Amino acid sequence: MKRKLENQIAIITGASSGIGAGCAIALADEGATVVVNYPVPAAREMADQVVDRIKATGGNAIAYQCDVSKEAEVIQMFADTVSQFGTVDILINNAGLQRDAKFTEMTLEQWNFVIGVNLTGQFLCAREAIRVFLQRGLDPAKSKSLGKIICMSSVHEVIPWAGHANYAASKGGVMLLMKTIAQEYAPHKIRINSIAPGAIATPINHDAWDTAEHLQELLKLVPEKRIGQVEDIGKAAVFLASDDADYINGTTLFVDGGMTLYPGFEDNG
Ligand code: NAD
Numbered sequence: 001m002k003r004k005l006e007n008q009i010a011i012i013t014g015a016s017s018g019i020g021a022g023c024a025i026a027l028a029d030e031g032a033t034v035v036v037n038y039p040v041p042a043a044r045e046m047a048d049q050v051v052d053r054i055k056a057t058g059g060n061a062i063a064y065q066c067d068v069s070k071e072a073e074v075i076q077m078f079a080d081t082v083s084q085f086g087t088v089d090i091l092i093n094n095a096g097l098q099r100d101a102k103f104t105e106m107t108l109e110q111w112n113f114v115i116g117v118n119l120t121g122q123f124l125c126a127r128e129a130i131r132v133f134l135q136r137g138l139d140p141a142k143s144k145s146l147g148k149i150i151c152m153s154s155v156h157e158v159i160p161w162a163g164h165a166n167y168a169a170s171k172g173g174v175m176l177l178m179k180t181i182a183q184e185y186a187p188h189k190i191r192i193n194s195i196a197p198g199a200i201a202t203p204i205n206h207d208a209w210d211t212a213e214h215l216q217e218l219l220k221l222v223p224e225k226r227i228g229q230v231e232d233i234g235k236a237a238v239f240l241a242s243d244d245a246d247y248i249n250g251t252t253l254f255v256d257g258g259m260t261l262y263p264g265f266e267d268n269g
Contacts, residue, residue: 003029003030003031004030004031004238004241004242004243004244005027005030005031005032005089005090005238005241005242006030006031006032006142007031007033007142008031008032008033008089008090008142008143008241009032009033009035009081009085009086009087009088009089009090010024010027010032010033010034010035010088010089010090010091010092010241011034011035011037011064011077011078011081011088011090011091011092011125011129012024012027012034012035012036012037012091012092012094013037013066013068013091013092013093013094013095013121013125014037014038014039014068014094014095014096015034015035015036015037015038015047015050015092015094016036016037016038016043016044016046016047016049016050016063017043017046017202017203018200018202018203018204018230019094019152019197019200019202019230019233019234020036020037020092020094020095020152021036021046021050021230022229022230022231022233022234023092023094023230023233023234023237024036024050024054024061025050025053025054025234026231026234026235026237026238027090027092027234027237027238027241028054028057028059028060028061029057029059029238030238030242031059032089032090032241033059033060033061033085034054034059034060034061034062035061035062035064035077035081035085036050036051036054036061036062036063036064037064037065037066037068037077037095038063038064038065038066039065039066039067039068039095040065040067041065043065044063044065047063047064047065048063050063051063062084064077064080064081068095068117068121068122068124068125069116069117069120069121069124071124074121074124074125074128075128077128078125078128078129078131078132082132087132087136088129088132088133088147089133089142089143089147089148090147090148090149090150090241091125091126091129091147091148091149091150092149092150092152092237092241093121093122093125093126093149093150093151093152093174094152095117095118095121096117096118096152096154096170096204097113097114097117097118097204098114098164098167098204099113099114099166099167100163100164100167101163102163103162103163103165106165106166110166111165111166113166114166114167114170115166115169115170115173118167118170118171118173118174119169119170119173119174119177122151122174122177123177126149126151126177126181126192129147129149130147130149130181130185130190132147133146133147133188133190134146134188138189143243144189144243144246145189145190145191145243145246146188146189146190147190147191148190148191148192148240148241149178149181149190149191149192149193150192150193150194150195150237150240150241151174151177151178151192151193151194151195152194152195152197152233153171153174153175153178153194153195153196153252154167154171154196154197155196155197155198155254155256155259155260156168156171156172157171157172157174157175157194157196157252158172158175158196158260159259159260171196174194175194175252178192178193178194178250178252179250182249182250183250186249186250191240191245191246191248191249192249192250193240193245193248193249193250193251193252193253194251194252194253195233195236195237195240195252195253195255196252196253196254196255196256196260197228197232197233197255197256198221198222198228198254198255198256198257198258198259198260199218199221199222199227199228199256199257199259200227200228200229200230200232200233201227201228201229201230202230209227215227220263221259221263222256222257222258222259222263223257223258223259223261223263223266224257224258225257226257227257228255228256228257232255233255236253236255240253
């Protein structure tokens with residue numbers, strides 16, 4: 001059976017851990033060649049492990065260092081990918097981080113750091129991806145779309161989050177960045193969508209599920225009463241990147257076990 005992403009080239013940012021690594025493995029399993037992006041030399045070993053895992057099952061991947069908040073590095077990552085693999089077909093704009101603080105104690109550095117990676121990083125990578133898509137032209141043998149971008153957002157693109165103003169602002173920004181560029185480039189057959197994960201067990205939220213008490217507290221927010229796994233997001237990413245989602249453009253797919261159903265209201269009136 002033909003795999004859904006055969007012969008397609010995917011750049012996945014922040015793919016040495018968590019959701020990015022899960023998406024890298026899921027896309028590679030469907031035939032995509034994956035650029036496993038990582039930000040700093042210290043993350044190289046983890047990126048290599050993701051590459052090894054993909055190669056062990058017959059897939060194709062490379063590790064690539066690039067800080068997505070740095071324009072020159074992002075431009076170089078896309079140029080190197082095009083020169084090595086010929087093009088880019090899929091971008092998963094996944095890199096993201098938190099620097100939490102009570103709002104009145106939040107430093108400008110904490111604000112700028114989170115906005116720089118989570119929002120400016122998505123802008124820079126999406127811009128380069130769209131430039132490559134437009135230059136290449138459509139290849140119907142590969143995909144009905146000229147290119148696909150998946151922005152890793154969060155339930156916090158709609159749920160306010162006290163103590164995390166920089167993070168929530170970055171994800172709210174991602175929502176309208178995604179919708180605006182989807183509107184701008186849909187006529188070119190470029191599809192741009194977001195995934196909004198709820199609580200997925202990764203290093204970013206380790207403190208929220210590392211003990212039975214913390215997990216129990218967290219699950220009060222999740223109607224399905226389970227924490228998500230990176231595979232839940234990987235499957236959604238494959239769907240949105242594939243022609244199965246050909247008529248889906250400019251939307252956010254919430255993968256959250258019902259977190260955005262406001263479970264606090266379950267037995268309240
Ligand atoms: P994670 O910490 O495992 O992954 C984040 C990745 O981003 C790391 O691999 C890190 O090295 C990379 N990164 C950080 N700064 C970077 C930079 N400047 N350039 C390139 N890469 C950089 O956590 P995760 O949960 O897998 O997070 C992935 C994405 O999912 C993030 O955008 C996060 O906001 C989003 N998200 C996660 C959850 C969750 O519950 N885990 C929920 C909602 C949204």
